[in-house]
Amino acid sequence: NHLIVSAIEHPAVLETCRFLETVGYRVTYLEVDEYGLVAPQTLRDALSPDTILVSVMLANNEVGTIQPVAELSRVTHEAGALFHTDAVQAAGKIPIDVDALNVDLLTLSGHKFHGPKGVGALYVKRGVVLSPLVHGGRQEGGLRAGTENVPGIVGMGKAAELARDTIARAADVARLRDALHEQIVRRLPDAALNGHPEHRLPNTLNLTLPGLRGESLVVALDQHGISLSSGSACKSGSPEPTHVLIAMGKPAEDVHCSIRLSLAHDTSAADIDTTVTALDRVLEEMETTVRFLPCK
Known part of the structure; x- marks a missing residue:
């Protein structure tokens, strides 16, 4: 029941963790240095046998600092936990390779790379099993019930294609x-x-x-x-x-x-x-x- 996140995560992550603390989860908030970086050793010291998930953003939305996610995910996997990165701010600005980053979960939001608002994406590494937060229909592979927002999905997909040029x-x-x-x-x-x-x-x-x-x-x-x-x-x-x-x-x-x-x-x-x-x-x-x- 132990979660680890950095102290500079977006409120989308921090507020979720604070809610989870009210229902019995234990959360560790990792300190960062003067540049906003999480040191791999800081993460290593925080891991425990009951750690289930670590979440450290790929790039900070306020200062732009890019985290050493590949190293942090390696440390996390050595302890047997899953690693998630919030890549919302990084998308469309730097290349994102889920294999190189070696993450289990990665989140994106279309509006950050000139796509439509209100649509996002969750990358789930093959073999990672999730439980749905919204129950009902079997849309989105049973992970998110409700009729798909087709215009939003198509718009985000097209924006992602165009983002390749912006990264260049x-x-x-x-x-x-x-x-x-x-x-x-x-x-x-x-x-x-x-x-x-x-x-x-x-x-x-x-x-x-x-x-x-x-x-x-x-x-x-x-x-x-x-x-x-x-x-x-x-x-x-x-x-x-x-x-x-x-x-x-x-x-x-x-x-x-x-x-x-x-x-x-x-x-x-x-x-x-x-x-x-x-x-x-x-x-x-x-x-x-x-x-x-x-x-x-």
């Missing part, structure tokens, strides 16, 4: 991301990168901007046509600091001064210039107005 542009997207990072640092020299400097998604840029409240920047840049967030998009508007940066050891005041910018496969150099121009205008406005709250 990953290096270009990463160069644009780094160019944006460089321009921000020129204007705000104290800006600090959150996440691993190398092992991260090519489209994700999460920064702490000391002295500037992330929420204020989100609102101000939105007025200039630039969309960004001060945490997970799923928790946008929440006053609570993001659990990801807290788990990475960031002080609360730094967390409140953090922003996340995400690029798409069709982001252009002109888009980067537009963003930088908007940032310049916002910074000028901040010098003449009191509506931007300082980070405290």
